[in-house]
Structures are given as structure tokens and as C-alpha cells.
Amino acid sequence: DQQVKQNSPSLSVQEGRISILNCDYTNSMFDYFLWYKKYPAEGPTFLISISSIKDKNEDGRFTVFLNKSAKHLSLHIVPSQPGDSAVYFCAASDEDSGGSNYKLTFGKGTLLTVNP
Amino acid sequence: ETGVTQSPTHLIKTRGQQVTLRCSSQSGHNTVSWYQQALGQGPQFIFQYYREEENGRGNFPPRFSGLQFPNYSSELNVNALELDDSALYLCASSVLRGPLNEQFFGPGTRLTVL
Numbered sequence: 001d002q003q004v005k006q007n008s009p010s011l012s013v014q015e016g017r018i019s020i021l022n023c024d025y026t027n028s029m030f031d032y033f034l035w036y037k038k039y040p041a042e043g044p045t046f047l048i049s050i051s052s053i054k055d056k057n058e059d060g061r062f063t064v065f066l067n068k069s070a071k072h073l074s075l076h077i078v079p080s081q082p083g084d085s086a087v088y089f090c091a092a093s094d095e096d097s098g099g100s101n102y103k104l105t106f107g108k109g110t111l112l113t114v115n116p
Numbered sequence: 117e118t119g120v121t122q123s124p125t126h127l128i129k130t131r132g133q134q135v136t137l138r139c140s141s142q143s144g145h146n147t148v149s150w151y152q153q154a155l156g157q158g159p160q161f162i163f164q165y166y167r168e169e170e171n172g173r174g175n176f177p178p179r180f181s182g183l184q185f186p187n188y189s190s191e192l193n194v195n196a197l198e199l200d201d202s203a204l205y206l207c208a209s210s211v212l213r214g215p216l217n218e219q220f221f222g223p224g225t226r227l228t229v230l
Contacts, residue, residue, distance in 0.1 A: 043223050045221070103161045
């Protein structure tokens with residue numbers, strides 16, 4: 001029972017173009033969402049997050065959109081750069097889980113390749 | 117300010133053996149969470165430790181256990197290793213009830229069970 005789904009295992013984009021990574025979730029109790037980037041031999045690093053009270057959050061080249069009714073979020077990277085090539089994980093949290101804000105639930109990840 | 121470190125980097129064990137993985141928290145953090153990332157999967161929550169006690173647990177059997185020490189470093193112990201335990205084990209340190217986006221991950225320990 002996968003509560004966070006990233007249905008695209010991989011995505012290839014040309015440098016300078018937009019990268020759009022998608023994520024769907026099934027648990028309506030999730031109220032905080034995060035995107036992590038992971039390079040080989042490194043741990044995931046936080047990229048950007050969004051609370052369920054918002055529908056958009058922007059940080060430089062990265063924007064996350066949340067559609068609560070569709071239980072869908074997406075990460076937009078504009079413009080894409082070769083250094084963005086990595087695995088991107090979508091993660092979600094349910095603050096009602098004891099109020100201790102633990103237990104991130106991750107998707108399987110999408111491998112983004114940005115070609116020069 | 118040092119980041120989250122894990123040791124060893126790689127480990128090979130045989131089925132039935134026991135293993136201990138170690139994690140040093142980022143300075144100022146009092147909470148450690150452990151995740152298992154199997155090949156082709158996302159990280160899956162194992163458990164979290166705060167003030168040397170387990171503070172929440174995912175869907176993992178009791179042969180997965182942990183410790184947290186007064187300096188907030190942590191160990192993950194796995195008994196009676198099974199082939200399916202082969203995975204990357206990640207620890208993440210944070211401040212309890214702190215911002216979720218301030219949970220920092222270590223580079224992981226790659227465990228192979230033969």
C-alpha cells in the first residue's frame with residue numbers, strides 16, 4: 001500500500017528547459033510535503049516544502065505546486081541545469097501522528113537527467 | 117558545525133548474522149530517525165529515538181532495534197539478518213518538534229546480506 005507515488009521512474013530534459021516531477025498521494029491526513037534531492041553515495045538533501053494550507057511555494061528555480069483535491073503535487077525546475085541531475089524524492093508527513101512530526105513517507109523517486 | 121555521519125559505509129554479512137550500524141547526529145540535534153531504502157524504493161521509516169527512548173516505529177519486526185546515547189548518537193541493530201535486509205540504511209537527525217525541513221540525512225550505510 002504505497003501512500004506516496006511517483007509514477008515516473010525517470011525523466012530526461014534539455015538544459016535550460018523546464019523539468020516537471022510529479023507526485024500523488026492517497027492519505028488525506030498528509031498535511032506537509034517535501035521534496036528531497038539525492039546524489040549517489042550521499043543522503044537525501046532537503047530541497048523545498050509546502051504546507052497543505054498553501055498551493056504554491058517558490059524558492060529560486062524551484063517551485064512546488066499542491067492540488068489538495070487531486071492529492072497531487074509537482075516540482076518545477078526552471079531553468080534546468082546539468083547539476084540538477086539526481087534522484088528526486090517526494091515525501092509527506094501527517095502531523096497528527098502523535099504531534100512528533102516523525103515518519104516521513106517517501107515515494108520511490110524519479111531520476112532526473114538534465115542533458116547539456 | 118559537523119553534519120550527520122554514518123559508519124561503516126559498506127558492510128557485507130551473511131544470513132542469520134547480526135549487524136550494528138552507527139550514526140552521529142548533527143550538532144544541536146536531539147532526535148535520530150532511521151530509514152531503510154531498498155533498491156528501487158524510497159526510504160522507509162524504521163523508528164525514531166529521542167532522549168534515549170524509542171519515539172515512534174514503522175512497520176518493522178522487533179529484530180530491528182536501536183539505541184540512542186547521551187550525546188544523541190545512535191545505533192541501529194538488526195538480528196537474524198535476512199536477504200531482504202540488504203538495503204541502504206539512512207539516519208536523519210533533527211530537533212524534536214522542530215521544522216520537518218530541518219531533518220538532515222547522513223550518507224547511509226550500504227548493507228549486503230548474502
